[in-house]
Amino acid sequence: MRQKIRAVLIASALLWFVFPVQAQGQRRGPPVQLPEGIGQELVQAHCTSCHRLNQIANSWGYTREGWEELFSSMVALPSDQAELVAGYLATHYPVRPAPEAVKIPGKTNVSIKEWVLPSLGSRPHDPLAAADGSVWWTGQWSSVLGRLDPETGVMKEHPLPPDSGPHGLAEDAMGNVWFTGISQNYIGKLNPATGEVTQYPVSKEGARGPHTPIFDQTGTLWFTLQSGMVGRLVPETGAMTIVSTPSDNTYPYGIVVNSVGVPWYVDFRGNRLGSVDPKTMEIREYALPNPEARPRRIAITPDDVLWYSDYARGYLGRFDPATGDVQEWPSPGGSESQPYGIAAVGSIVWYSESAVRPNTLVRFDTETESFQTWVIPSGGGVVRNMMATSTGDLVLACSGVNRVALVEVSDN
Incomplete structure (x- = not known):
C-alpha cells in the first residue's frame, strides 16, 4: 500500500x-x-x-x-x-596522534570543491549525481533531501516526514529521487517539481533498516536492508518483495547491478558478497578468502568485475564473478585506514579512506595497479558514499563536516 x-x-x-x-x-x-x-x-x-x-x-x-x-x-x-x-x-581535547593521510603523486589532476549544507548538523550520508548535472544528498539527521546546482551554488532542501532518517539515493528515468527512510522503515519517492513524497512501507515481518537503493535497467528498484535482507520494488505497481540472505546475522550494505541486470551486494557483517537472481530473488553467497574481511561498499567496472572497500582490514578488493578469483591491495593509508565510499569510472576505481587525517580520495588504476591520492580539503569527516557523474567526475558526501563535494577530474 x-x-x-x-x-x-x-x-x-x-x-x-x-x-x-x-x-x-x-x-x-x-x-x-x-x-x-x-x-x-x-x-x-x-x-x-x-x-x-x-x-x-x-x-x-x-x-x-x-x-x-x-x-x-x-x-x-x-x-x-x-x-x-x-x-x-x-x-x-587537543590534537592527538592519528593515522595520517599518505599522499601519493601521479599524473591525474583533480579539483575538489565543497559546499556547506543549509541545515547545520544534517550529516549527509549519501550523494547522488543526477542526470541534469545537479548534486543531491540525504540529510540524515535533519530528515531532508537536498539539491545543489554546482554551476550557481544554489541549494534547496526538501523536508521529509519527521525522523525519516534518509540514507541512500537513486534517480529514476523521470527525474524522481528515491531514498531509503531508514529510521521509519520505508522506501520514499520525491517529486522534485512538487515536493510530494510517496511512501512505500517496508511491512515484511522482521524487515528493518532499508539501506542502499539502486535501479536496474528495467526501472526496478533494488535495496539492501540492515536486517539481513535484500528487497525489490516495482515502481509501476508498488509491489515489494523482500528475501533473507542464506546466512544468518548478515548486513547487506552496498549494492550494484551488473550489465545483465543482476544485483550484487557486500555483507558488512561477514567476509562475503552476494548475488540476487532478478527473477526468482534467489541469493547466492560468495565467501572472501580472509575471514576478517568486512566489505562495506561495492563498485563495478565495465567488465562486470566487482570492487569492494574492505573497511575492517584496510584493503581494496577485486572479485571476478566469472572465475571466483579474488585479488586484494593494501590501501595506501594502511590497515587502519577504513576504506569506505567507492565508485568506478571506466577502468579506474575511486574510494575514500575514512580513518586517516585528513580523509583521502584514492585513485586506483586497475590496468597498471597503481595508486594516487589526494587529501580532502575539509578533512572529509567520513565519506560514507560517492558516485560517478555522467562526465566521469565524482560527487561525495562528507558526513561529519556537513558538506557535499564535486571532484572534477582531468588527466595529463
Missing part, C-alpha cells in the same frame, strides 16, 4: 531538527564525564542534543580553529559562546 504525503510540514521538520530527543545523544556506551572548565556547561548543553559525548572524547582532537570550524557546521552559536566552546574543546 502506498501512502502519499505532501512534504510541506516545514515547521515540524525544523522543530525535530532543532530540538531532537536528548537521549539520542547518549543512547549507546557508558556516559562521558566532561572535564571541569570554562565552557563545560555549553558543550554539555549543545553537543549532547544530537550526538554522544564519546564522539568528542574519542576523537583525534583539533586546534581551536579546527574545533570552531567543525561545530559551526553543526550548530550556530553566538560569537561569545562559540569562543568559550572552542577554547574549552581545544584545551581538553
Whole structure:
C-alpha cells in the first residue's frame, strides 16, 4: 500500500531538527564525564542534543580553529559562546596522534570543491549525481533531501516526514529521487517539481533498516536492508518483495547491478558478497578468502568485475564473478585506514579512506595497479558514499563536516 504525503510540514521538520530527543545523544556506551572548565556547561548543553559525548572524547582532537570550524557546521552559536566552546574543546581535547593521510603523486589532476549544507548538523550520508548535472544528498539527521546546482551554488532542501532518517539515493528515468527512510522503515519517492513524497512501507515481518537503493535497467528498484535482507520494488505497481540472505546475522550494505541486470551486494557483517537472481530473488553467497574481511561498499567496472572497500582490514578488493578469483591491495593509508565510499569510472576505481587525517580520495588504476591520492580539503569527516557523474567526475558526501563535494577530474 502506498501512502502519499505532501512534504510541506516545514515547521515540524525544523522543530525535530532543532530540538531532537536528548537521549539520542547518549543512547549507546557508558556516559562521558566532561572535564571541569570554562565552557563545560555549553558543550554539555549543545553537543549532547544530537550526538554522544564519546564522539568528542574519542576523537583525534583539533586546534581551536579546527574545533570552531567543525561545530559551526553543526550548530550556530553566538560569537561569545562559540569562543568559550572552542577554547574549552581545544584545551581538553587537543590534537592527538592519528593515522595520517599518505599522499601519493601521479599524473591525474583533480579539483575538489565543497559546499556547506543549509541545515547545520544534517550529516549527509549519501550523494547522488543526477542526470541534469545537479548534486543531491540525504540529510540524515535533519530528515531532508537536498539539491545543489554546482554551476550557481544554489541549494534547496526538501523536508521529509519527521525522523525519516534518509540514507541512500537513486534517480529514476523521470527525474524522481528515491531514498531509503531508514529510521521509519520505508522506501520514499520525491517529486522534485512538487515536493510530494510517496511512501512505500517496508511491512515484511522482521524487515528493518532499508539501506542502499539502486535501479536496474528495467526501472526496478533494488535495496539492501540492515536486517539481513535484500528487497525489490516495482515502481509501476508498488509491489515489494523482500528475501533473507542464506546466512544468518548478515548486513547487506552496498549494492550494484551488473550489465545483465543482476544485483550484487557486500555483507558488512561477514567476509562475503552476494548475488540476487532478478527473477526468482534467489541469493547466492560468495565467501572472501580472509575471514576478517568486512566489505562495506561495492563498485563495478565495465567488465562486470566487482570492487569492494574492505573497511575492517584496510584493503581494496577485486572479485571476478566469472572465475571466483579474488585479488586484494593494501590501501595506501594502511590497515587502519577504513576504506569506505567507492565508485568506478571506466577502468579506474575511486574510494575514500575514512580513518586517516585528513580523509583521502584514492585513485586506483586497475590496468597498471597503481595508486594516487589526494587529501580532502575539509578533512572529509567520513565519506560514507560517492558516485560517478555522467562526465566521469565524482560527487561525495562528507558526513561529519556537513558538506557535499564535486571532484572534477582531468588527466595529463
